[in-house]
Amino acid sequence: MDLRTEILSENSRAQSLRIAAWIGPDAERFAALIHLFLHDEYRVVQRAAWIVSFVAKKYPALLAPHLPAMVARMEEPGMPVAVKRNVLRILQYLPVPESLQGPVMNSCFAFLEDPLEAVAVKAFSMTVLANLAKDYPDIKNEIRLLIAAELENNPTPAIRSRARKVLKAIQ
Structure with missing residues (x-):
């Protein structure tokens, strides 16, 4: 299978799941997908992101x-929102390795503080920070302050829902 061609052939959940099933537990195929996700044109990155999250979940x-590499790419200026959103989506469900906790924490705080950041990126950042607060309880107050500001400035349903869950988790 030519992975890039298949990714571009159709943009659907069914196609993404088909490609994810083909990749399965194969590390080489997954590495090829990650390469497309991190280094290709916007449309490929966007579609590969969905497949990455399906494979990563399983x-x-x-x-x-x-x-x-994913965390470093997420931190680059001008990165497509699909990269940030899907890296953070994945990090919600995984323990962040100690060596990456600082950079991930800094990125999540920066995303929450950025008034132009996408709502999904902010919501996932809240959850990642709540997970990190288990190991770093000192960040709970800063999380609360940023959530309060976000609720005041951008009270979308997604932000309100995620804020409630995160605030409950960090009590």
């Missing part, structure tokens, strides 16, 4: 060698 161990 085979989280495949992510370990790629997390440093």
